[in-house]
Amino acid sequence: MSIKINYKSSFSKKLSSNLVLFANEKFNIDNLKKNISNSEFSYIKDLLKSSDLKKNILDFDLNSKNKIILINIKNKSNSSDVENLGAELYDFIKTKKIANIFINSNSLKAKPGRDFIGRFLHGLKLKSYEFNKYKTKKEKKNIHINIYGDKVRSTFQNKLKFKALEEGTFFARDLVSEPGNILHPDEYAKRINSLKKIGLKINIYNEKKLKKLGMNALLGVGQGSIRGSYLVTMEWNGAKNNSNPLAFVGKGVCFDTGGYSLKPAKFMEDMTYDMAGSATVVGLMMNLALRKSKINAVGVVGLVENMVSGNAQRPGDIVKSYSGKTIEILNTDAEGRLVLADALTFTEKKFKPKFMIDLATLTGAIIVSLGSEYAGLFSNSDELSKKLLKAGEKVNEKLWRMPLHKNYDKLINSKNADMQNINYVGGAGSTTAAQFLQRFILNKTPWAHLDIAGMAFSKYGGALNSGGATGFGIRLLNQLIEDDYE
Secondary structure, three states: OEEEEEEEOOOOHHHOOEEEEEEEHHHEOHHHOOOOOHHHHHHHHHHHOOOOOOOOEEEEEOOOOOEEEEEEOOOOOOHHHHHHHHHHHHHHHHHOOOOEEEEEHHHOOOOOOOOHHHHHHHHHHHHOOOOOOOOOOOOOOEEEEEEEOHHHOOOHHHHHHHHHHHHHHHHHHHHHHOOOOOOOHHHHHHHHHHHHHHOOEEEEEOHHHHHHHOOHHHHHHHOOOOOOOEEEEEEEEOOOOOOOOEEEEEEEEEEEOOOOOOOOOOOHHHHHHHHHHHHHHHHHHHHHHHOOOOOEEEEEEEEEEEOOOOOOOOOOOEEEOOOOOEEEOOOOOOOHHHHHHHHHHHHHHHHOOOEEEEEEOOOOHHHHHHOOOOEEEEEOOHHHHHHHHHHHHHHOOOEEEOOOOHHHHHHOOOOOOOEEOOOOOOOOHHHHHHHHHHOOOOOOOOEEEEEOOOOOEEOOOEOOEOOEEOOOOHHHHHHHHHHHOO
16 A cells, blocks of 8 residues: 655545544634535534544544544644654554545644644655565555645755655665565675665675674674675765764674574564664665765664574684674674674774764663663763754654663673673673673764664554554654754
C-alpha cells in the first residue's frame, strides 16, 4: 500500500467522499462553520455531545457516500504532536479501508504552527512504511491524500528536509528488515557504495586493508564467517570551509549467533537487527546528502557476521586492537563493543572530529533498564549530552543518561590483557560496555554512546512506525545537527 499526495488549488464537494477538517481543542468546531453547510454543522455539533472526546480523531457519516473526519488540534501542540496526529490519521484510514480523502487546510486556526501540513504529512508517511518485499501477494492499493486550501504552502527547504528524512529512514528500515542471508556484510558494503550517486564519498576497507591497519578486534568477530568483514566510511562535505567533521559510528553485526558463546535458539531470528546502529548512521548520512546539509560529517560503520565455525573466535582468545590495547575475549557474544572499539579509534585518529556519537544495539541490559521507551546515553561530555537530550525530546526519540565512572573499570580489567570484553562479576552490563568503549577514545574527543537495543526494532509498533524496524536515531541526530551545528 502506498501513499499518493496531491495538492489541489480548489475543492469540489462533488469529487470528494471523505472530508478531513481540523477542530479546535476538545472538538470545538465553531471555526468550521465556513467549511461546511449549516445543516452539516448542526448535525455534527449534535453528535459531538455523545461522542468520545478523548479520542484525537472522530468520523461522522453524512450519508452512505459522504463522511466527515474531525481531527482534534490541541492548543499547545508541538512538532512531535503534529507528526503523531498524521500517523494516527494513517492508521485510521487504513483500518477504515478509506482509499481517498480530502484535507481542508483552511480549517486550521489562524496560527497552526510552523509548516503544520508538512509535519502532519511527514508523520503520516513515516507511519505508512511496510516491508513486504518478499511477499508474493502484495496489496496494490493506493491511498490518495488530496490537500487543498491556503495553508498548504511549504518552503522548498522544508519539503526537501522532510523528503530526505523519510528516504533516509526508509533506507535504514529496509536494511534492518532484510534477512541475514540477503544482507550479509558483502551485500551491505555494496548497498552503501551505491550512495556515491547522491554525493557521498565512500571508502570500503576490506579484510586485507583491515589486517594491514591492525583492526584485529573487528576482524576477530567476523573470522568465523565465510563472508567478508569491512569498515566503511561515508563522507559528506557540505560546509564551505575545511572544518573538522561531526562523526557518527555504527555497529553493523549483520547476524549475531553469539559465536561460541551461543545465543538461545528462541528469538535468534531477530538478530538480523543487530546492525541497526550502522543502519541509522547510513540513513543519517543519506539524509544529509539528500538535503544538502551545510556541515561536514563522516559516518563510519563496521560490518561483520558473528558465526560459529572451525575458524571462529574462541572464549579466552586475546586480540590486539587498532589502538594497540589488548583485549581478552571472555564472551564471544559481547562482540559489538569489539567492532566499535576499532571503529572509534580509527575515526578519531583519521578524521579528528568535533565529536563522535556511536549507535549500537549493544546490550540486553539496557532493555531491562529502560524498556522500549528510552535509549541509553553514555557520554564523556555534559555539553554534548544536553544537546542530545534536548534534540531527543523535540522529535520524541528519547534518551536517558546513564553513568560512567572510573570505579567501573575494575570490572573489565583483565589479568591476562589490558582489558576483558565482559564483566563476569555481574551487574551494570550496559555501563561496563560503555566504559569499555570509552577506553578507545584516546584524545579526549567529546563522545556519546547510544545503546539503542530497546528502540531499533518494535514488535508492536510505535507512534511513527507500524512495527518492525524503526530507524531510531536518524531524526534525533538530524535535529541535533539542525539545532546546534548548521
